[in-house]
Amino acid sequence: MTTSKRCLVTGAAGFIGSHLCDRLLALGHSVTGLDSLITGRTANLATAKTYGDFTFLEQDLADIAPSTLEGIDWVFHLAGLADLVPSIENPGNYYHANVQSTFALLEACRSAQVQRFIYTASSTCYGIPDQYPTPETYPCSPEHPYALTKYLGEQLVLHWAKVYKLPALSLRLFNVYGPRSRTTGAYGAVFGVFLAQKLSGKPFTLVGDGTQTRDFTFVSDVVEGFVKAAESDLAGEIINICSGQPQSVLTLVELLGGPIVHIPKRPGEPDCTWGDITKAKTLLKWQPQVSFPEGVSQMLANIDLWREAPVWTPDSIQQATKEWFECLGQK
Numbered sequence: 001m002t003t004s005k006r007c008l009v010t011g012a013a014g015f016i017g018s019h020l021c022d023r024l025l026a027l028g029h030s031v032t033g034l035d036s037l038i039t040g041r042t043a044n045l046a047t048a049k050t051y052g053d054f055t056f057l058e059q060d061l062a063d064i065a066p067s068t069l070e071g072i073d074w075v076f077h078l079a080g081l082a083d084l085v086p087s088i089e090n091p092g093n094y095y096h097a098n099v100q101s102t103f104a105l106l107e108a109c110r111s112a113q114v115q116r117f118i119y120t121a122s123s124t125c126y127g128i129p130d131q132y133p134t135p136e137t138y139p140c141s142p143e144h145p146y147a148l149t150k151y152l153g154e155q156l157v158l159h160w161a162k163v164y165k166l167p168a169l170s171l172r173l174f175n176v177y178g179p180r181s182r183t184t185g186a187y188g189a190v191f192g193v194f195l196a197q198k199l200s201g202k203p204f205t206l207v208g209d210g211t212q213t214r215d216f217t218f219v220s221d222v223v224e225g226f227v228k229a230a231e232s233d234l235a236g237e238i239i240n241i242c243s244g245q246p247q248s249v250l251t252l253v254e255l256l257g258g259p260i261v262h263i264p265k266r267p268g269e270p271d272c273t274w275g276d277i278t279k280a281k282t283l284l285k286w287q288p289q290v291s292f293p294e295g296v297s298q299m300l301a302n303i304d305l306w307r308e309a310p311v312w313t314p315d316s317i318q319q320a321t322k323e324w325f326e327c328l329g330q331k
Contacts, residue, residue: 005115005230007031008072010061010105011079012048013040015181016120016173016219020076021048023223029053032072035079036060044180061101069112074230077105077157078120080150082182084268085320087146088327098149099156106160116230117157117168121238123215123273125151125172133276136172136238143268143328154238161236169229174242174275177295178219179302190214190249191299194256196309204253205317208265213246215273218290218298228284242275243288255296263314266321267328 007024011017012033017040024031030053033045037058048054057068061079069075081087081097102119109117126134127141142148154170161168177191194204225241253260280286290298312320 005029005073006071007074007076008034008069009076009078010034011040011077011120012056013037013042013044014078015044015178016176016222017076017078018044018048018180019178019219020078020223020226021045021054023227025051025054027227029074031055032057032068034059034061034064034068039081039182062096062104064104064108066108066111069108069114072112072114074116074118075105075109075114076118076120076226076230077102080120080153082146084124084144084146085324087144087149088323091145091149094145094149098146099152102153102156106156106166110160110164110166115167117166118226118229119154119157119168119170121154121170121172122147122150123172123174123240123242123275125154126270128268128270132272132274133244134240134274135276136240136279158236158238165235167235169232169234169236170238171225171229171241172238172275173222174215174217174240174273176217176219176222177299179298179305181219190252192306192309193312194252195299195303195306196311198256198258199303199307200311202311202313203259203261204256205263205312205314206249206253206260207263207269209262210250210253210260211248211271212269213248213272213274215242215244215246215275216252216292216295217241217243217288218295221288221290224289225280225284225286228286232284234283237279237283239279239283240275240277241280241286242273242277243292244275244277245292246272246274247292251292252296255293256300261314263317267325
């Protein structure tokens with residue numbers, strides 16, 4: 001058992017960040033959660049707040065002071081803006097949240113000499129790969145500002161690991177799902193879209209023919225990847241964290257159960273996401289535990305969490321993604 005560590009989790013009130021806080025606290029670590037609450041929800045921290053070793057700071061990460069890192073052993077950097085559509089519409093916001101904030105945090109961590117720094121990278125950096133399963137060595141080719149800014153943040157982290165010997169790792173996450181995933185805001189992740197549609201009795205908006213596959217990974221498995229990364233003595237590595245078993249969107253529809261309506265295939269999206277998890281297995285001794293049917297079952301058991309989520313229709317999706325199609329070459 002690892003001795004108790006003092007942890008900082010950025011993006012603590014978000015989907016994955018809140019689950020990570022819960023897990024670290026359950027393992028006996030103390031946690032300081034930091035979140036601007038621009039997209040995070042305090043309700044996600046209900047469990048964490050029951051622990052005496054949890055502290056919450058509401059602030060913009062770009063304004064972090066080195067004093068915040070005093071006494072911190074492990075830093076988990078999950079804060080940032082997600083989603084493709086708003087990154088095309090407001091790239092400056094994404095540069096601030098995903099690049100400038102990462103730089104500010106790295107400098108604070110360097111000053112405080114933290115023991116571990118774990119960065120949350122995105123598999124979208126691979127663009128539309130032609131190698132499956134996709135290894136960490138595959139050339140990156142971001143298709144939109146979200147992917148680019150997450151990749152730039154990763155490059156900063158790896159550079160600080162190389163030049164300043166910051167003990168940092170980058171975990172490239174694929175299609176993470178589970179309870180507390182975002183329910184409001186811009187048109188985004190398929191699970192939230194489908195669950196809200198199911199609750200309202202609307203048909204699932206199936207992109208293309210639905211045969212595209214995604215490397216869906218349940219949030220509890222992802223959190224264990226973060227914990228194992230922090231417990232390791234690795235530095236300067238990029239590691240895919242995913243199931244390694246892609247599932248078609250049609251399979252998801254079948255497990256959820258309900259009618260469908262087809263919408264156009266979207267530019268800049270790969271037909272398949274499928275990560276090579278060899279490094280995660282060998283370097284971290286990590287592998288996923290939750291099967292896709294089991295994970296979907298857990299989502300359905302918590303479906304009421306999506307009762308307030310926006311219900312997307314073909315028309316509203318077309319309007320929301322108009323700039324997406326225009327900027328990425330299809331009108």
